[in-house]
Amino acid sequence: MIEFRDVSKTYETGNRALRNITLRIKDGEFVFVVGRSGSGKSTLMKLITRELKATEGRLIVNGNELNTLKPRDIPRYRRGLGVIFQDFRLLNDRNVYENIAFAQRVIGASAGKIRDNVPKILRLTGLSAKYKNMPNQLSGGEQQRVAIARALINQPSVILADEPTGNLDEKNSEEIMNLLYEINAMGTTVIVITHSREIVEASGKRVVVMNKGRIVSDSGEQTTGVEAETVPWEYDYGEGMK
Amino acid sequence: MSTFLYCLKSGLLNLKKNLLFSVASTATIAACIFLFCLFFSVFANVRSIAYQAENTIGISVFFNQGVSMEEKDAFRDDIIAHGGVKEINYKSAEEAWEGFKEDYFGDNADELAAAFADDNPLAESDSYEIFMNDISEQQAEVDYIRSFDIVREVNYANSVVDSLNKLNQAIVIVSAAMIGILFAISVFLISNTINLAAHFRKRENEIMKLIGATNGMIRAPFVVEGSFIGLVGTIVPIGLMYVIYRHAEEYISEKLILSDSFNSLKDIISLIPFREILPVMLGVGAVLGVGMGFVVSFVTISKHLKV
Numbered sequence: 121m122i123e124f125r126d127v128s129k130t131y132e133t134g135n136r137a138l139r140n141i142t143l144r145i146k147d148g149e150f151v152f153v154v155g156r157s158g159s160g161k162s163t164l165m166k167l168i169t170r171e172l173k174a175t176e177g178r179l180i181v182n183g184n185e186l187n188t189l190k191p192r193d194i195p196r197y198r199r200g201l202g203v204i205f206q207d208f209r210l211l212n213d214r215n216v217y218e219n220i221a222f223a224q225r226v227i228g229a230s231a232g233k234i235r236d237n238v239p240k241i242l243r244l245t246g247l248s249a250k251y252k253n254m255p256n257q258l259s260g261g262e263q264q265r266v267a268i269a270r271a272l273i274n275q276p277s278v279i280l281a282d283e284p285t286g287n288l289d290e291k292n293s294e295e296i297m298n299l300l301y302e303i304n305a306m307g308t309t310v311i312v313i314t315h316s317r318e319i320v321e322a323s324g325k326r327v328v329v330m331n332k333g334r335i336v337s338d339s340g341e342q343t344t345g346v347e348a349e350t351v352p353w354e355y356d357y358g359e360g361m362k
Numbered sequence: 363m364s365t366f367l368y369c370l371k372s373g374l375l376n377l378k379k380n381l382l383f384s385v386a387s388t389a390t391i392a393a394c395i396f397l398f399c400l401f402f403s404v405f406a407n408v409r410s411i412a413y414q415a416e417n418t419i420g421i422s423v424f425f426n427q428g429v430s431m432e433e434k435d436a437f438r439d440d441i442i443a444h445g446g447v448k449e450i451n452y453k454s455a456e457e458a459w460e461g462f463k464e465d466y467f468g469d470n471a472d473e474l475a476a477a478f479a480d481d482n483p484l485a486e487s488d489s490y491e492i493f494m495n496d497i498s499e500q501q502a503e504v505d506y507i508r509s510f511d512i513v514r515e516v517n518y519a520n521s522v523v524d525s526l527n528k529l530n531q532a533i534v535i536v537s538a539a540m541i542g543i544l545f546a547i548s549v550f551l552i553s554n555t556i557n558l559a560a561h562f563r564k565r566e567n568e569i570m571k572l573i574g575a576t577n578g579m580i581r582a583p584f585v586v587e588g589s590f591i592g593l594v595g596t597i598v599p600i601g602l603m604y605v606i607y608r609h610a611e612e613y614i615s616e617k618l619i620l621s622d623s624f625n626s627l628k629d630i631i632s633l634i635p636f637r638e639i640l641p642v643m644l645g646v647g648a649v650l651g652v653g654m655g656f657v658v659s660f661v662t663i664s665k666h667l668k669v
Contacts, residue, residue, distance in 0.1 A: 169572060199574035209569055226575035228365045274573065 121147055122168065122278065122309070127177035129163050129333075137163040139333040141177070145311065147277065150304040151340070152320050153313045155330035161313045164330070165280055168311070169203060170194050182277060199227055202271030202308075206283035208263045210255040216266050217242070217251040223270045237273055245269040245299065261292030268299060278309045285316060293319065365579070373586025376559040383555040384591060390551050391595025391651050394544035398650065399603040399643050401537030405530055406642075410634050412526035413497065420449075421492040421500065423507055424515040433512055438490060444506060449493040458487045545650070549658050552591060556584050556662040567666065577667050581660065588659025589652050596651030600643050607636045 122145040129138040138160045145151050153161050166172040167179055170186050179186045184197050210219050220241055224234045242248045245265045255263055264284060271279055281300065285293035297319055304310040314320060320327055326340035377384045425434060438450055453461075492507075494500050500518060507516050560567070563583075570580050611633050 171572075195571075195574045195576045197574075198572060201572075201574075203572045209565060211566055211569070222569075223573045225365065225368045226570045226573055226579055228579065270573075 121145070121180070121182065122311075123178075123180045124164075124167075125178040125180070127167065127174045127179050129160075129167060129172060130175045137333050138167070138174075141333075141335055143328065143335060143338070145309060147309055148304070148307050149340075150301070150310045150323075150325045151312070152323065152325055152327045153311060153330060154315070154320060154327060158332075159330040160333040161330055162282065163333075165282055165311070165313060168278075168280060169201060170197060195227075199274055200277050202268075202274070202276035202279045204264070204267050204271050204279065204281040204284045206286035208255070208260075208267045208287075210263055210266055210270075212255050215252050215254050216247055216258070216269075219255070219266050220269045220273055223273045227274060241269045241273050244272070259292065260288050261295055264288060264292070264296050265299065268296070268303070272303065272308075276308065278311065279303060281310065281312045283313055283315065285314065285319065290318075297323070369579070369582035369586055372563075372583035373590060376563070376583055376587040377590060379562055380555055380559050380587075383551065383558055384587070387548065387551040387555045387591045388595045388598075390544060390548045391592055391654065392599045394541055394548055395596055395647050395651050396599030396602060397537060397544065398541050398646055399599055400606075401533055401541075402642060402646070403603065403607060403639060405533045405537070406639050407633055408526050408530050408533070412530075414632075415526070420518070421494075421504060421507065422517040423490045423492065423513055424487060424517075425489075425512050426514045427486055429512045434488075434490070437510060437512060440510075441490070441492060441507070444503075446495055446499050446503065447492055448495045449491075451491045453489050453491055455486065455488045458489065545654070548595075548654060552588055552655060552658040553662045555591065556588055556659045557666075559584060559587060560663055560666040564666075571667075577664075580667060581663050584659045584663040585656055588655035588662075590655070592651040592653065592655025595655070596644075596647035600640075600647055603643065604636060604640075607633070611636070 122143075124141045124143040127138060127141040128136065130136045141160075141164070153164060155161050163172065167174055167186070168181060170189060174187055181197070182200050184193075186197075189197060211222060214222065217238055220238050221234045224237060229237075238251075239248070242251050245268055247262065247265055247269060250258060250262060253262075255266070258266065264287075268279075268284075279300070284300070285296055288296060293316065300310050300312065301323075326338070328335055328340075329337040423437075425437075434452070438452070441447055441450060492503070494503060501520065504516050504518055504520070507513055567580050614633055
């Protein structure tokens with residue numbers, strides 16, 4: 121369960137990125153977060169990963185009160201999350217197998233556990249035949265699969281995907297989204313930030329629309345406030361819409 | 363084990379990626395520790411020579427003409443009663459002459475001494491040789507001995523020891539200054555090396571943090587890198603010092619000590635065995651080299667850990 125209770129975030133520059141966000145995402149849900157650039161989507165995600173700390177309100181993820189989470193407890197908390205980026209962020213000096221095993225190595229998994237887990241994830245993500253390839257020998261879709269495999273290997277309860285199809289063509293985007301739906305079907309909560317109208321409309325999943333730091337529409341829950349009434353999510357996804 | 367090997371491998375890979383800076387850092391630490399070893403060797407040996415000089419030479423007491431043997435015996439009893447004396451030996455005029463012939467005439471002693479026939483030129487040079495339990499009490503003892511009217515002359519190693527001690531003070535000052543400068547340069551270079559390594563691994567570190575790696579895990583490869591630089595920077599100069607020291611030992615024992623010209627210094631000038639100064643070199647090397655590599659890399663990488 122991810123629960124934002126009246127959360128605001130103001131940067132040191134004075135920029136108020138999030139304003140009184142209240143949002144609840146249940147375990148196993150699939151949620152799209154959409155909105156213009158600067159609407160607060162990335163800040164929302166960084167609050168969940170605890171890269172940033174809310175300046176007001178409470179944020180509770182998997183039972184962890186993030187505002188009061190001690191620094192030494194942050195690594196353990198993050199092991200319950202899997203993060204996927206638009207630019208894949210693979211390690212270019214390591215092959216597919218090593219990129220995935222890396223996620224287990226850095227949390228201190230044993231060599232035996234790594235040997236057991238990596239092939240399973242390779243099969244799940246359809247990368248078994250490519251495990252020796254280097255990132256630059258893979259297509260964009262394959263690279264994103266590696267990134268998803270890396271995010272999945274530690275069996276997180278939440279996957280956060282920031283524009284996972286942003287650098288992919290239509291076919292690869294569809295494949296990646298199908299993989300994320302599959303992962304969600306296995307019980308993992310998935311939160312996807314996207315600009316793609318096609319993907320959102322075809323999914324039939326919950327959509328949260330953000331504008332100027334506020335949630336202006338949430339297809340899964342009732343929202344309050346003037347902007348929620350005047351800017352429904354169907355109205356405006358932002359400048360980057362395909 | 364997997365984690366340990368990962369950290370070790372990553373640290374060594376950092377060194378390879380960052381070869382120029384790594385070599386510069388290692389060379390500076392090596393120079394710093396080599397200078398320490400060199401100065402410490404000189405310092406320890408000068409101190410040892412001073413100690414040897416004080417102990418070997420002792421205090422020689424010569425008497426006025428006409429002082430009877432009874433008076434000399436009474437003097438000896440007084441000195442012993444005064445306390446602090448480890449050993450007091452009487453050296454007769456004959457023994458003094460024999461010793462002189464041996465020291466200064468060498469192989470031709472009998473031939474050269476024949477000119478003196480039975481005339482002992484050191485007839486009035488019988489003496490007591492006094493050795494103290496605690497060498498620091500030597501000056502006070504000399505002052506006490508001089509208070510006796512029967513005493514003509516007191517010889518002891520004071521001036522030599524003073525010079526050696528002054529030499530050692532100079533060595534400490536010069537070495538501390540040079541090591542201090544090199545130490546500061548080493549800190550700067552290691553810090554830069556680690557900063558550069560952190561720059562190369564920025565993406566990897568960011569991913570590690572988001573995956574849930576602890577700060578210790580992220581820090582470990584950099585600390586391995588810093589410590590390895592320190593370790594090599596310690597081992598190389600100590601190895602080099604060993605080679606140089608062995609050559610110096612050989613030179614002194616074969617060329618200097620065996621030479622007749624330095625016969626009288628035989629008991630004083632001898633280098634301390636390398637194994638006796640090695641523990642100090644290793645200890646200081648570990649603190650200066652490995653310790654500095656560890657601490658500087660640990661502190662430097664801390665500022666890259668904020669996510």
